[in-house]
Amino acid sequence: MKRKKNKVNRLEPAIQEAGPVSSYPASLKEIDTHYCSGCGHGIVHRLICEVVDEFGIREKVIGVAPVGCAVIAYDYWDFDVTEAAHGRTPAVATGIKRVRPDNIVFTYQGDGDLAAIGTAEIIHTANRGENITVIFVNNGVYGMTGGQMAPTTLAGQKTDTTKSGRNLRREGYPIKILEMMAVLPGVKYLERVSVHSAQEVIRAKRAIKKAFKTQIDNKGFSMVEVLSMCPTYWDMTPIQAADRIKNDVSTFYPIGVVKSY
Amino acid sequence: MGRKVLMCGNDACGEGAMLAGCTFYAGYPITPQNELTAYMAKRMNETGGVFIQAESELAAINMVFGAACAGVRAMTSSSSPGISLKQEGISYLVGCELPCVVVNMQRGGPGLGNIAPAQGDYFQAVKGGGHGDYKLIVLAPSSVQELLEHTYTAFGLADKYRNPVLILGDGLLGQMMEPIQLDMKRPVTHVEKPWALTGCKGRKSQFIRSLFLAEGALEEHNKKLQEKFKTIKASEVRAETYYVKDSRILLVAYGSVARTAKASMDKAREKGIKAGLIRPISLWPFPDKAIRDLAGPGKKFLVVEMSAGQMVEDVMLAVNGASEVDFYGRMGGGIPSEKEILEKIEALV
Numbered sequence: 001m002k003r004k005k006n007k008v009n010r011l012e013p014a015i016q017e018a019g020p021v022s023s024y025p026a027s028l029k030e031i032d033t034h035y036c037s038g039c040g041h042g043i044v045h046r047l048i049c050e051v052v053d054e055f056g057i058r059e060k061v062i063g064v065a066p067v068g069c070a071v072i073a074y075d076y077w078d079f080d081v082t083e084a085a086h087g088r089t090p091a092v093a094t095g096i097k098r099v100r101p102d103n104i105v106f107t108y109q110g111d112g113d114l115a116a117i118g119t120a121e122i123i124h125t126a127n128r129g130e131n132i133t134v135i136f137v138n139n140g141v142y143g144m145t146g147g148q149m150a151p152t153t154l155a156g157q158k159t160d161t162t163k164s165g166r167n168l169r170r171e172g173y174p175i176k177i178l179e180m181m182a183v184l185p186g187v188k189y190l191e192r193v194s195v196h197s198a199q200e201v202i203r204a205k206r207a208i209k210k211a212f213k214t215q216i217d218n219k220g221f222s223m224v225e226v227l228s229m230c231p232t233y234w235d236m237t238p239i240q241a242a243d244r245i246k247n248d249v250s251t252f253y254p255i256g257v258v259k260s261y
Numbered sequence: 262m263g264r265k266v267l268m269c270g271n272d273a274c275g276e277g278a279m280l281a282g283c284t285f286y287a288g289y290p291i292t293p294q295n296e297l298t299a300y301m302a303k304r305m306n307e308t309g310g311v312f313i314q315a316e317s318e319l320a321a322i323n324m325v326f327g328a329a330c331a332g333v334r335a336m337t338s339s340s341s342p343g344i345s346l347k348q349e350g351i352s353y354l355v356g357c358e359l360p361c362v363v364v365n366m367q368r369g370g371p372g373l374g375n376i377a378p379a380q381g382d383y384f385q386a387v388k389g390g391g392h393g394d395y396k397l398i399v400l401a402p403s404s405v406q407e408l409l410e411h412t413y414t415a416f417g418l419a420d421k422y423r424n425p426v427l428i429l430g431d432g433l434l435g436q437m438m439e440p441i442q443l444d445m446k447r448p449v450t451h452v453e454k455p456w457a458l459t460g461c462k463g464r465k466s467q468f469i470r471s472l473f474l475a476e477g478a479l480e481e482h483n484k485k486l487q488e489k490f491k492t493i494k495a496s497e498v499r500a501e502t503y504y505v506k507d508s509r510i511l512l513v514a515y516g517s518v519a520r521t522a523k524a525s526m527d528k529a530r531e532k533g534i535k536a537g538l539i540r541p542i543s544l545w546p547f548p549d550k551a552i553r554d555l556a557g558p559g560k561k562f563l564v565v566e567m568s569a570g571q572m573v574e575d576v577m578l579a580v581n582g583a584s585e586v587d588f589y590g591r592m593g594g595g596i597p598s599e600k601e602i603l604e605k606i607e608a609l610v
Contacts, residue, residue: 059462062331074468082330082469085353095327095335096458098311099285103331103460121323124316152602201580225382 015116019234025049027058027078034072036143038238040228041069044137046093048108051212052079056088061104064093068110069143077239090125093132104215111152112142122177126221127155129186132251133211134223136177140249147233151175152261156254159233178225178258188220190258194227196245200255210260219261227253264443266510270405271296274364274428275304276560277412278336282449283308283362285328285335287321292376293344293432294366298338319342320349322363329359330469332457334416338364340432341382342373344390351425352391356471358456361500362412362418363397366426366435369594377594378433380516382578383571387545394483396490397495398426399544400598401515406437411542422453422493429544431567433517433596494545500548504530505555508537510606511584513576514550514565515541518597522565525602536606544572549579556583561609565597566590 024030027049035041052058058079065073067086074081084092089107097105114122114136122134141146149159149166152174156165166174178190180194193204207224214222227249229241236244242257268276275297286301298314305312311328315321321337328335339347344365354361367382369375388398399419400411408430415426458469473479495502503523505511510529514522519540529536539555541548556562562584564573572589580586589605591597 040588060460062458062460064327071472072474073469077466078461079466080461080468081466082327082458083353083472083606084326085323085349088319088326091323092327092330092598094285094313094320095285095324095329097327098313099328099331099335100459110454113322117488120316121320124320133490153511 004168010182012026021114025041027052029076029078031075035069036232038229038231039069040139040226041137043195043201044135044204044226044228047074047201047208048106048135049077051204051209053174055212055216057104057216060102061106062096062100064096064105064231066107066109066113067178068113070108070110071144072139073108087113087116088121089113089133090130090134091123094125094128094130097130101131102211104133106135106212108135109137110143111136111140115151115175123181126181126187127184128224129220131215131217131218131220135208136223136225137228138225138253139228140174141229141230141233143233153246163242164185174252176253178223180193181223182259186221187223187259188261189222192227192255192258193248193254194245194255196227197201198231214261226252227255262294265532266443266519267353267440268405269296269436269438270364270408270430272300273405273409274412274430274435275300275313276443277409277520278362278416279304280445281334281413281416281448283332283334283336283416286311287313287315287324287337289318289321289339289442289529290314291340292365293368293378294338294340297364297366297435301336302342306565318346319350322347325361326350326354326357326359329354329361330458332459334420336362336364338366339370340366340396341379344382344385348385348391351397352393352395353471354425355395355397358423359421359425359469361425362415362419362523363425364412364430367431368378369592371443374591375592375594376432378431378517378567378596379592379594380518380571381569381592382429382430383544383566383568384425384536385452387547387575395486396493396545398422398424399429400426400499401429401542401544402434403516403519403540405434405437406441409443417450420450420454422489424489424493429516429518430502436584497543498548498550499542500551501542502551503538504538504560505537508535509560510534510536510554510609511560512536512538512560512565512602513541513562513572514538515544515572518567519567520568521597521599522602525606528599528603529606534606534610541572547575547579549575552576552579553581555572556580560584562563562586563586563609565602567596568592
């Protein structure tokens with residue numbers, strides 16, 4: 001009994017920081033989720049809403065939703081959102097931010113959207129130092145289209161298009177976007193986080209908050225890469241998927257701040 | 262008397278946009294429209310508007326998408342190969358019902374082609390170009406003055422119908438210089454945009470999308486778009502005619518080559534040939550009724566284009582077998598001369 005109490009006490013500051021999870025943030029609509037069980041998108045959606053509410057910027061935010069599993073993100077968020085063509089998300093965000101610099105503009109992109117079809121847009125948006133925030137959800141697979149290889153798929157990982165596992169000689173290497181972007185002077189804040197455990201979720205929220213703060217303070221381009229679970233196309237239970245991030249994914253994609261101002 | 266200045270077509274196009282209150286331009290270098298990009302860079306800098314030299318045509322059209330979402334008058338321009346790249350974005354703009362102006366100073370194709378004037382992008386412009394069932398309002402100026410005026414008009418039309426408007430010029434129009442009148446007689450039309458994304462202060466949150474997943478929802482959205490296109494077709498047809506009442510030979514030409522065709526028509530008239538000219542100004546909606554009304558026994562149509570024959574198909578549809586329809590075209594930067602067209606007219610008599 002005493003031991004149990006101590007355990008709760010150790011977690012208490014973190015839980016307090018996270019706030020009550022039994023209620024919805026004002027920016028998050030109370031609708032049923034379309035995401036698979038164990039998927040990380042719902043957590044990331046919520047974290048963005050919590051951050052938006054804590055900054056009191058719900059009425060100033062304009063989100064840009066990607067093509068991918070999060071294509072209907074606007075169904076969840078109770079602030080202004082537009083869709084964007086696959087990968088062109090940062091270009092759309094650039095257009096919005098340039099004509100409405102007082103609004104807070106962010107993109108929400110998956111690894112296919114950001115690290116494959118939209119590579120040119122993300123690099124050049126970052127290089128121009130656009131004062132926007134990018135939330136990059138990396139689950140190493142194309143979820144919406146049925147589990148094909150993503151640019152971020154790990155070596156040996158089996159997908160719908162790499163049946164025997166990603167072969168580095170044949171399919172190339174998993175891409176580390178944050179590390180590539182760190183060298184660009186227009187980029188002010190980069191952090192990689194994960195949502196595979198309560199503790200990591202709390203860290204992820206801190207990073208998202210820092211990224212939005214970067215924009216609010218008019219510092220320039222900010223981006224958070226969130227390692228996220230896809231139990232469906234990893235062919236795992238949600239718990240196995242969380243363990244995989246802890247043991248494998250975060251080994252290749254190290255969690256932590258990549259660049260800060 | 263208003264201001265009269267000597268300007269090249271690309272600059273006049275840019276000035277038409279500025280007069281219409283365009284505050285956002287994104288573009289990527291490609292010949293023969295580079296003067297327009299440079300002009301917008303200069304003018305946006307002078308007026309506090311936004312100019313972005315994008316990393317690609319794809320990025321440029323999607324930056325315009327973003328600016329249009331946020332409710333401002335936005336434009337991009339390019340030439341044939343670059344316009345091909347913009348097609349995905351244009352389809353999204355139509356699907357999301359976002360207004361903008363796109364300028365195509367056509368050059369020779371297919372592929373990289375050359376940088377000489379051509380009209381090979383007519384099908385792409387008027388039949389869709391990108392994926393899905395959609396139409397653009399397509400305006401075809403035939404002078405530097407018209408480039409200014411049609412670009413000015415295009416912004417009003419785009420906002421009115423929440424649809425992209427395409428200015429279909431060519432390298433000849435874009436790069437030639439003519440004296441033009443800069444003053445606009447019509448005031449800038451101001452259109453309220455309650456649908457724009459501005460942050461949800463004082464109203465419910467809203468979103469912009471072309472994605473409709475619920476059963477039947479996309480069909481409903483398409484029906485709504487088609488209704489809009491029907492309204493545009495009924496209200497926005499523009500064409501000019503010369504001597505069509507008594508003509509036996511009716512030339513049909515648009516854009517820069519319409520001017521050559523008009524010169525050939527004048528020469529034919531001097532020779533006693535009853536020739537006339539129909540110059541479609543809106544390529545979509547196409548002036549098919551004006552053409553149909555002129556068709557009949559004893560009349561022949563001659564369509565002249567800088568292409569292998571694209572608009573001629575729409576003329577044939579309009580004429581619907583009531584008259585013979587002939588075609589003369591040059592491709593890959595070849596420009597039909599006054600003499601060539603005249604010879605063709607004489608051969609038809």
